[in-house]
Amino acid sequence: MADGTVNGTWSVVITGEQWALLHAHLFPGDGDEHGAVLRCGIARSARGTRLLVRDVVIAEDGVHYVEGERGYRRLTAPFVAENIDICAQEHLAYIAVHNHRGADVVDFSDTDMASHVRGYPALLDINAGVPVGALVFAFNAAAADIWTSDGERHTAAVRVVGRPQRILTAAPAPTGEADLTxxxxxxxxxxxxxxxxxxxxxxxxxxxxxxxxxxxxxxxxxxxxxxxxxxxRLDPTNLPRVVGARRSDVLPLLQDDARPKWMQALGARLATxxxxxxxxxxxxxxxxxxxxxxxxxxxxxxxxxxxxxxxxxxxxxxxxxxxxxxxxxxxxxxxxxxxxxxxxxxxxxxxxxxxxxxxxxxxxxxxxxxxxxxxxxxxxxxxxxxxxxxxxxxxxxxxxxxxxxxxxxxxxxxxxxxxxxxxxxxxxxxxxxxxxxxxxxxxxxxxxxxEPTKSPGCPHCGPSRFALGDGRALLSKPS
Known part of the structure; x- marks a missing residue:
């Protein structure tokens, strides 16, 4: 899937609500280009690195997203500075966003890539090595250019974890025929x-x-x-309900009611x-x-x-x-x-x-x-x-x-x-x-x-934990 069928892959994960907000801003029906910034928590595992969208910051047209000096449009320096400072303070990844025309295929222009080379090393330094980068969207596609402190640049898919779920890549991925099974x-x-x-x-x-x-x-x-x-472990009362359970899994010779309590306890400890x-x-x-x-x-x-x-x-x-x-x-x-x-x-x-x-x-x-x-x-x-x-x-x-x-x-x-x-x-x-x-x-x-209700200050789904990934300890007991 988008966040890791191959070790080392990268993805950007966004909620359905955030995606609706971002997509509506980028594609209001005017055929023009618009911009935003994503501030993201980070999750790393053997399956890859995921940038978890914590905040979608809309760039207001004509105020934060203006006519470019080298390209068509650009984010203003104060808008970039404000967001990279917040990312640096909260140890978040910084992702600049804009859109191109088109539907199912998208890529950065040469002008876009040149701007990344000029600006992202400095942003990476300000962000203390926490990843920075960019996303460009077409209506049903997304391409990424993510910079990391080791000097590498990474592509990434965008995964929308709403209902329905969506996976956006730079071009439709080829899919082989499914197993006839x-x-x-x-x-x-x-x-x-x-x-x-x-x-x-x-x-x-x-x-x-x-x-x-x-x-x-x-x-x-x-x-x-x-x-x-x-x-x-399985106990005799589980047998009518647990799929695949066998009588031998509960060691019936040990757990029979006629057996001494110590023997029944041993059977319970040794059951499957x-x-x-x-x-x-x-x-x-x-x-x-x-x-x-x-x-x-x-x-x-x-x-x-x-x-x-x-x-x-x-x-x-x-x-x-x-x-x-x-x-x-x-x-x-x-x-x-x-x-x-x-x-x-x-x-x-x-x-x-x-x-x-x-x-x-x-x-x-x-x-x-x-x-x-x-x-x-x-x-x-x-x-x-x-x-x-x-x-x-x-x-x-x-x-x-x-x-x-x-x-x-x-x-x-x-x-x-x-x-x-x-x-x-x-x-x-x-x-x-x-x-x-x-x-x-x-x-x-x-x-x-x-329809479940939402409490703004909830310690689980609220801002104190939301999309922070590895940046916040889990609510678990020490091992």
Whole structure:
């Protein structure tokens, strides 16, 4: 994908809302040239370097973007100075933007490139070696010239992480025919869509009832790289719901109720990790998929860091600490996430409510924190030791499992993966909401859609963390 199918690649990542603002400014319908500056956080990994758009600064025509002395138009010196100073103070990359006419192919003019040679070494020095550069857009294309302190210049694609998602390059990239294995779905998404799936890295956090279904769906769709994270091992009550689980995975001879408690405890400690079962299923579904299985908690710092170069995260863990971590990664690294779950509420022995939920969140939008889905009391409870929880009676009985049914999990898992697929494949309608939060209630046969709200000062999706990438510590525990 745009941010790293080959090590060393560069990309510029922008939210759907930012893209709408920038595109409307560059292409208002007058056929003229317009300008702007992007101030960007930075994320580096083995998959490449991503410049994460933190601010889109529009250059007002005739004030900040004026007639050029050597070229057609230019950004004024005071406008450039103000923005490069802010970038230097906040350790952000500086990207100048303008547009050319045309639709699907674009490149810098000779005059543009000469201006880069004259100006960017000085800007790179002012910015203390943090990258500087330029983007030029046509209506459906983008070219980049990014300068770094090692004297190198880099091209980059632009990735729009809205709904639908878009990838803009200087010219249409050639796409080979999809593997015939995927012929039936390539008829929907096209060969290019199948190539996007093959180039994607997707994380599933929580490989229980819902996460195991999502993991299998992704492998069978042809996703190229999967990251599975879950610290738990299979227990006998998981067998009806975890995809690919075998009775042998729970060591039934040790965990039989007739066995001594110490033997049952040994069996629980030796049972198969859920991530190993999920990896087994993925490899059975796809001989080419690359799976990284982490049988640890996602809130551990080195585990959390593995999420930061994914293209999508599915959050199927009900822990408030996991929600907080994934929620913050989405907005700090501009990586969409979908939180999924199903729940059966029982009151006095009667079923009061049943629902399956899928909450797709795009970077910069109203998040789980804004909408009250990461309660402080639960964070406190989970951060407290088991002995303290028992003493303070935070839970009545930790050994009593909540009701759960595989079909309820399948509703949430299918909806979550479908929403992502439609977005990745560019099949959503322009009027579709960027964030799709939907719950299904089978007792009443209701489908409820919710538009998430956004709090301006949110510590997750607000300015204190948004698009800062590696420039801000993750909300994780030390390893």
């Amino acid at each position: 995927y012929d039936r779905q390539a008829r929907i998404f096209g060969d290019r869509g199948q190539a996007l799936l093959a180039g994607s890295k997707v994380a599933v956090v929580g490989l229980g009832g819902i996460g195991s279904l999502i993991g299998e769906y992704l492998a069978r769709l042809g996703v190229g790289e999967l990251l599975y994270i879950d610290p738990d 990790p859920k991530v190993r079962i999920a990896a087994r299923v993925a490899h059975q579904a796809s001989p080419t998929v690359r799976v990284t299985s982490i049988a640890r908690s996602v809130v551990e710092a080195d585990v959390a860091a593995l999420l930061t170069d994914c293209d999508q995260i599915f959050l199927a863990a009900d822990s408030a600490l996991a929600r907080r971590l994934v929620n913050s990664v989405t907005h700090q690294y501009l990586i969409p996430n979908t939180q999924v779950g199903s729940k059966v509420t029982v009151v006095d022995g009667d079923v009061a409510d049943i629902f399956s939920v899928s909450r797709m969140s795009t970077p910069g939008s109203g998040c789980l924190q804004c909408n009250g889905l990461i309660p402080a009391w639960k964070l406190t409870e989970e951060a407290t030791s088991a002995r303290q929880r028992r003493r303070q009676r935070y839970v009545d009985d930790e050994n009593v499992h909540a009701p759960s049914v595989i079909t309820l999990n399948a509703v949430a898992a299918s909806r979550a993966v479908d929403d992502w697929l439609m977005s990745l494949g560019g099949l959503t309608e322009p009027w579709a909401s960027a964030d799709h939060w939907v719950s299904y209630h089978p007792l009443t046969d209701e489908v409820i859609e919710l």
